[in-house]
Amino acid sequence: MELTKTAKAVKPPKPAKPSRLSLSQKQAIKGLLFISPFVVGFMIFYLRSLVMTIQFSFSDIEVIDGGYSSTFVGFKHYIHALAEHASFKQDLVTSIMDMVVDVVLIIFFSLFMAILLNQKFRGRTLSRAVFFLPVILNSQAINTAITMARQMMMGGMSPVSADVAEAAAVGTVNVMYYVYMFSDLGLPIGLLDYVIGAVTRINSIITASGVQLIIFIAALQSIPPSLYEVAKIEGATPYETFWKVTFPMVSPLIVTNVVYSFVDSFINSSVVNLSYETIFRNLNFALGSVFSLLSMLVVCLLLFITVSIISKRTFYYN
Amino acid sequence: MKSNSLTAKIKNMRSDTRLANEGRRVLRQSKNLLFVIFRTAIIIGLSYVILGPLIGILANSFFSNADKYSPVVYLIPQEPTLERYRLAIIRMDFWNTLLRMLAYVASLTLIQIFICSLVGYGFARFKFPLKKLFFACVIIMIVIPSHSVMLPIYMTFQNFNPLGIVGAVNNIRANGGLSGLSLSSLFSGGGGINLLGTPIPMYIMTLLGCGLRAGLYIYIFNQFFRGLPKEIEEAAAIDGAGTIYTYFRIMLPNAMPSIITVTIFSIVWQYNDTFFANLFMISPDIVLSKSIASLQTNVQFLDRIFDPSISVLYVYAGIILVITPIMVLYVLLQKWFIEGVERSGIVG
Numbered sequence: 001m002e003l004t005k006t007a008k009a010v011k012p013p014k015p016a017k018p019s020r021l022s023l024s025q026k027q028a029i030k031g032l033l034f035i036s037p038f039v040v041g042f043m044i045f046y047l048r049s050l051v052m053t054i055q056f057s058f059s060d061i062e063v064i065d066g067g068y069s070s071t072f073v074g075f076k077h078y079i080h081a082l083a084e085h086a087s088f089k090q091d092l093v094t095s096i097m098d099m100v101v102d103v104v105l106i107i108f109f110s111l112f113m114a115i116l117l118n119q120k121f122r123g124r125t126l127s128r129a130v131f132f133l134p135v136i137l138n139s140q141a142i143n144t145a146i147t148m149a150r151q152m153m154m155g156g157m158s159p160v161s162a163d164v165a166e167a168a169a170v171g172t173v174n175v176m177y178y179v180y181m182f183s184d185l186g187l188p189i190g191l192l193d194y195v196i197g198a199v200t201r202i203n204s205i206i207t208a209s210g211v212q213l214i215i216f217i218a219a220l221q222s223i224p225p226s227l228y229e230v231a232k233i234e235g236a237t238p239y240e241t242f243w244k245v246t247f248p249m250v251s252p253l254i255v256t257n258v259v260y261s262f263v264d265s266f267i268n269s270s271v272v273n274l275s276y277e278t279i280f281r282n283l284n285f286a287l288g289s290v291f292s293l294l295s296m297l298v299v300c301l302l303l304f305i306t307v308s309i310i311s312k313r314t315f316y317y318n
Numbered sequence: 319m320k321s322n323s324l325t326a327k328i329k330n331m332r333s334d335t336r337l338a339n340e341g342r343r344v345l346r347q348s349k350n351l352l353f354v355i356f357r358t359a360i361i362i363g364l365s366y367v368i369l370g371p372l373i374g375i376l377a378n379s380f381f382s383n384a385d386k387y388s389p390v391v392y393l394i395p396q397e398p399t400l401e402r403y404r405l406a407i408i409r410m411d412f413w414n415t416l417l418r419m420l421a422y423v424a425s426l427t428l429i430q431i432f433i434c435s436l437v438g439y440g441f442a443r444f445k446f447p448l449k450k451l452f453f454a455c456v457i458i459m460i461v462i463p464s465h466s467v468m469l470p471i472y473m474t475f476q477n478f479n480p481l482g483i484v485g486a487v488n489n490i491r492a493n494g495g496l497s498g499l500s501l502s503s504l505f506s507g508g509g510g511i512n513l514l515g516t517p518i519p520m521y522i523m524t525l526l527g528c529g530l531r532a533g534l535y536i537y538i539f540n541q542f543f544r545g546l547p548k549e550i551e552e553a554a555a556i557d558g559a560g561t562i563y564t565y566f567r568i569m570l571p572n573a574m575p576s577i578i579t580v581t582i583f584s585i586v587w588q589y590n591d592t593f594f595a596n597l598f599m600i601s602p603d604i605v606l607s608k609s610i611a612s613l614q615t616n617v618q619f620l621d622r623i624f625d626p627s628i629s630v631l632y633v634y635a636g637i638i639l640v641i642t643p644i645m646v647l648y649v650l651l652q653k654w655f656i657e658g659v660e661r662s663g664i665v666g
Binding site: 056121293 | 368437443469470471474480525532589593630644652656
């Protein structure tokens with residue numbers, strides 16, 4: 001008891017009036033100054049926009065001279081979007097389904113290709129450059145022309161489904177032939193659908209996985225070689241090495257890539273297109289805002305679930 | 319006799335092991351060979367999927383009318399012509415547009431690098447209240463694409479009036495002076511200026527750290543600066559360098575890998591961006607990817623080439639023209655690029 005009392009008494013008195021800011025306060029001010037452009041921008045362009053979008057979605061908007069007038073109508077537009085609109089629900093569901101399927105395929109494909117392209121062989125730089133090409137050429141006009149050119153290269157047919165025809169024309173094999181063959185073998189139709197979908201989608205998968213591929217290659221490069229040496233000395237087979245060394249070391253980047261792929265395929269999805277059309281073609285601001293908000297909510301929810309599932313299994317080296 | 323049989327046995331065993339080793343070696347070699355064949359096949363095949371249409375576009379852009387309809391011509395034209403390029407260059411006003419585009423993209427990229435590195439550095443090195451919240455904002459910006467909030471952004475720039483200042487200036491100008499304007503009518507809100515149709519909105523957004531995928535760049539810079547040793551700055555501070563000096567002269571030069579990564583991403587995405595270009599209605603005189611979209615219509619109606627399979631050849635020539643600059647740039651920078659990604663902190 002005695003000791004604590006004296007200890008309290010000994011404690012140095014605070015300066016009565018701090019004439020200057022303390023070091024940590026200075027640091028805080030400097031830090032805030034450094035990030036201030038972003039904070040201001042975020043407030044103006046994101047936070048305000050988000051609030052406005054929510055506000056729009058609950059009101060009827062009328063464009064008047066030099067601005068707009070809005071009247072509060074409650075959930076009218078939400079009900080319209082979910083119960084009456086012809087294509088929103090369908091678009092949303094197909095977009096989400098496509099997204100999920102695509103993201104899984106993109107992650108597998110880019111990891112696989114990264115492992116291949118990370119090995120030493122002649123022409124490695126060139127092939128890496130080729131696989132990054134789709135990112136460079138990823139503009140709407142160019143994509144449209146490339147799709148046309150692809151069909152032209154495949155023989156200029158006018159197929160029912162361009163995707164299937166593309167895949168079919170690659171080696172002049174008939175995809176449907178294999179579908180019938182495998183379904184005759186008794187494989188479940190759902191699985192077949194998925195595999196065929198994956199095969200026919202190979203173009204869009206390759207096109208969408210340029211950035212992820214680069215990130216995975218970078219991750220593979222950053223694995224310390226000593227781990228592989230240890231695995232070799234301990235007598236691990238390549239298969240074991242992959243699952244015990246490569247995969248865990250790359251796994252933090254899987255989260256990054258999943259997030260990136262989700263956002264990327266969301267931007268190009270039909271539901272975003274629908275809300276763009278609704279706002280700027282049909283000038284139905286309120287309904288467009290509802291579409292944006294609902295799709296954004298669904299995607300964020302999906303992202304949250306996926307990321308929390310994956311990051312539980314992620315291995316962090318440090 | 320006995321020793322003889324023993325040596326024979328040992329000889330036998332030796333040759334056995336040698337044989338076994340030989341067998342294992344052959345097996346391993348053939349396994350490797352199979353793997354190399356497999357790998358080469360996959361890489362070449364998938365490369366073809368990517369390059370195939372490009373080869374087609376390139377070849378077709380040299381086709382003359384006769385080649386296009388000749389059944390024997392597949393990729394190599396019999397009478398190659400540069401006519402497609404000539405007309406595409408005229409109709410797109412290619413050289414001027416390219417110059418404007420390059421200036422636009424380069425200036426935006428410089429601003430992106432400057433602002434995003436600044437913000438990333440701020441997040442990486444300073445402690446301040448609400449830091450976690452602000453960083454969550456960066457993540458939100460990555461996850462929520464600007465597509466979800468496009469309408470308010472559009473409206474902001476349609477009637478651009480930050481804090482009523484622009485409106486006030488306009489009101490003063492309209493009134494011919496300050497006299498006779500009460501303070502309330504000065505800041506009455508109306509009378510902002512319409513910035514749509516110009517690239518100014520893009521510059522404003524980029525300057526405020528909200529440009530095209532700025533969240534990602536901030537994240538990259540933040541990760542990289544966090545990985546640099548703190549001792550560098552401590553040494554600089556002891557030697558008497560201020561924060562600004564330390565940042566520009568010591569931290570930025572050290573961040574070269576991140577800068578190269580961000581430069582490539584920013585140039586490529588900005589060059590190909592059509593979303594913001596359409597949202598802000600930036601004129602096709604500046605944005606090449608927009609001018610190529612209208613090329614076919616232009617050629618059809620201005621030059622009376624109505625045959626779609628001929629007029630599309632001009633689009634192919636246009637595409638080759640548009641992608642050449644960015645390809646050249648990528649080939650020049652790509653050596654540093656992948657290394658840059660490796661060291662830039664995306665990987666953590």
